[in-house]
Amino acid sequence: MFHADLRKLGIHKMPEFDIVGWGSFFEKHFGLTVSLSNLHIPTRPDYPCRAIVVVPGLANNRVFDACTKAFRTWRYTDDLDTIRDVVERPDGPYVVWGRDTIEADPEMVNKSARDIKTAGTNTLTLKERMVLELSHFDETKNHLDISNVTLCAGSRSSDGSVPVAYRSGGAFRVFWSKVDDCYPRLRARLAVS
Secondary structure, X not given: OHHHHHHHHOOOOOOOOOXXXXXXXXXXXXXXXXXXXXXXXXXXXXXXXXXXXXXXXXXXXXXXXXXXXHOOEEEOOOOHHHOEEOOOOOOOOEEEEEEOOOOOOHHHOOOOHHXXXXXXXXXXXXXXXXXXXXXXXXXXXXXXOOOOEEEXXXXXXXXXXXXXXXXXXXXXXXXXEOOOOOOXXXXXXXXXX
16 A cells, blocks of 8 residues: 555556465465565566566476466476576565566567577576466466467576477477577567566
């Protein structure tokens, strides 16, 4: 309430998203009661975006398993926990802002993971993309990336390949791409963290 009054006066720009709803999300999908009191929240961009909340203790396999309980899934490997993040994120619970679109970012078309790393562009990790899929499905009962594929350029497999996420054949899928792959349907999602 205090923050809302400050926003009305233009004194303080607070991010607008449902912290209580995110607490319910983690309880529902992971059986976790989380404290978001020390949540790291970067400044919200001026374009339409949505918050993606990540808390410690969520491994890739655990997030994928939660997706599997909510809708049909397929993955190229049984162990997504071998995938590591190559972008910096806070140690505690944090928010990353992603553009509020169904398809991955159009300005990232024809940019490989190597191009993205060379340019120093911040993009979503596999875990963040899976949390985004799960939260979007909760809200809409629909999936993301119907026509395109999200290149999760913020992550790498142990062999250096890059995870990708998309919907195809009625299932949410996690597959991989080579670090130099680029084509019109393969697009990263920008992240503000």
